Amino acid sequence: MSAASVLIVGGGIIGLSSAFEAASRGFAVTVLERGEFGGQASGAAAGMLAPYSENGEGPDAFFRLCLESLRLYPEWVSRVEYASGRKVEWLRTGSLHAALHEADLLPLRTREAWQRRFGAVEYADGDALRGLEPALHGRAIAALYCPEESHVHAPKLVSALEQACRNLGVRLVPRAGEVAALDADGQGVRVATSAAGAYAADAAVWCAGAWSGTHEALLGIPVPVHPIRGQICAYETPPVDVRHMVFSSQAYWVRKADGSLVCGASEDVSGFDRSVTDAGIGRLVRWSGRMFPSLAGTVPDRRWAGLRPATLDGWPLLGPLPGRSRIFAATGHYRNGILLSPVTAAAVGEWLGEGGGSAPARLAPFAPDRFVRLGNAEAAR
Numbered sequence: 001m002s003a004a005s006v007l008i009v010g011g012g013i014i015g016l017s018s019a020f021e022a023a024s025r026g027f028a029v030t031v032l033e034r035g036e037f038g039g040q041a042s043g044a045a046a047g048m049l050a051p052y053s054e055n056g057e058g059p060d061a062f063f064r065l066c067l068e069s070l071r072l073y074p075e076w077v078s079r080v081e082y083a084s085g086r087k088v089e090w091l092r093t094g095s096l097h098a099a100l101h102e103a104d105l106l107p108l109r110t111r112e113a114w115q116r117r118f119g120a121v122e123y124a125d126g127d128a129l130r131g132l133e134p135a136l137h138g139r140a141i142a143a144l145y146c147p148e149e150s151h152v153h154a155p156k157l158v159s160a161l162e163q164a165c166r167n168l169g170v171r172l173v174p175r176a177g178e179v180a181a182l183d184a185d186g187q188g189v190r191v192a193t194s195a196a197g198a199y200a201a202d203a204a205v206w207c208a209g210a211w212s213g214t215h216e217a218l219l220g221i222p223v224p225v226h227p228i229r230g231q232i233c234a235y236e237t238p239p240v241d242v243r244h245m246v247f248s249s250q251a252y253w254v255r256k257a258d259g260s261l262v263c264g265a266s267e268d269v270s271g272f273d274r275s276v277t278d279a280g281i282g283r284l285v286r287w288s289g290r291m292f293p294s295l296a297g298t299v300p301d302r303r304w305a306g307l308r309p310a311t312l313d314g315w316p317l318l319g320p321l322p323g324r325s326r327i328f329a330a331t332g333h334y335r336n337g338i339l340l341s342p343v344t345a346a347a348v349g350e351w352l353g354e355g356g357g358s359a360p361a362r363l364a365p366f367a368p369d370r371f372v373r374l375g376n377a378e379a380a381r
């Protein structure tokens with residue numbers, strides 16, 4: 001098929017990144033957003049770009065995708081900043097993944113052993129650890145230091161992408177309401193919205209985040225995406241100097257360019273409820289005092305929550321839908337949608353550039369029909 005125009009459903013970081021990439025390649029792009037651009041998970045995120053810290057198990061396809069995306073960031077940031085005229089506060093601080101117990105040291109050493117093959121990863125303890133992060137409590141006995149990991153200001157990246165899209169002539173449609181009808185055939189894709197009329201294009205990209213699972217009937221395949229709430233808080237003027245992103249088994253801390261310290265995040269099942277609870281934030285506050293003694297007793301100034309789009313296996317859905325190859329699924333990015341936005345945009349761009357149809361081969365592990373195939377295999381047993 002050939003494609004010159006594309007509809008994007010969902011205006012979070014994944015939809016806007018896909019739109020930016022498609023528009024940069026000369027496609028006529030329309031983004032349909034049910035509410036406000038960046039108003040959901042993407043605007044709530046801590047903005048960490050941490051493939052090593054987020055993947056402790058082994059060098060699987062997901063780790064490689066995350067690492068590829070991290071390495072796209074320098075060019076991605078300069079493209080977005082140039083096209084938007086805005087800064088996204090990308091800071092290459094490096095990270096420390098701290099161990100508090102002797103029993104955690106072996107997993108840390110195991111991670112170090114395999115992750116060293118992919119980049120600079122160092123085991124730090126004693127004076128080396130204190131030198132890196134002097135404010136850390138003495139109960140942190142060792143850490144993995146990943147100098148390559150970095151972070152952005154997620155809301156600023158999203159709004160820069162929105163502005164970049166606008167500057168490139170993308171038609172941005174906020175408050176479009178729900179998708180009331182979807183029709184796709186060999187000729188193209190047509191979407192009717194409940195609040196902003198109907199749209200047609202040669203191809204579509206589905207980026208509805210945690211709500212993607214509610215679109216199964218429209219899309220015609222099982223879409224096992226469900227919301228996992230993340231509660232998170234920030235200290236505006238913290239009485240502590242945290243130099244790196246710091247991870248523990250219970251929480252993480254990241255100091256932003258304006259000096260504020262973000263601490264996240266819970267993982268709880270609450271349906272589509274985005275409210276913040278005392279229990280959720282209380283745990284983060286307790287752990288803040290445990291990891292950084294000078295934070296003990298300090299009350300965070302801001303607290304908020306967002307809904308991560310989780311899949312059954314924790315990996316995103318990336319690729320055209322079976323039987324509806326003009327619709328590309330780009331959803332289910334769970335804990336790593338900010339990190340994975342450049343690689344997702346690149347995949348969408350490659351797919352469109354090839355005229356749609358099949359996905360780039362390296363996306364095979366993330367095929368949207370993998371759960372259908374699994375279900376069929378189990379039924380045949």
Ligand SMILES: Cc1cc2nc3c(=O)[nH]c(=O)nc-3n(C[C@H](O)[C@H](O)[C@H](O)COP(=O)(O)OP(=O)(O)OC[C@H]3O[C@@H](n4cnc5c(N)ncnc54)[C@H](O)[C@@H]3O)c2cc1C
Binds near residue numbers: 015041
């Ligand atoms: C507290 C928290 C901290 C996080 N920290 C990080 C981090 O440090 N690093 C990282 O990489 N990731 C992080 N994440 C994960 C990251 O935020 C998500 O993976 C990412 O934002 C997903 O982007 P998205 O565009 O798919 O979803 P969203 O941002 O949720 O966007 C989906 C959009 O689709 C719209 N939509 C839904 N249904 C429809 C419809 N029918 N029609 C039109 N539009 C529709 C929604 O309104 C929404 O705006 C964090 C998440 C949370 C909650």
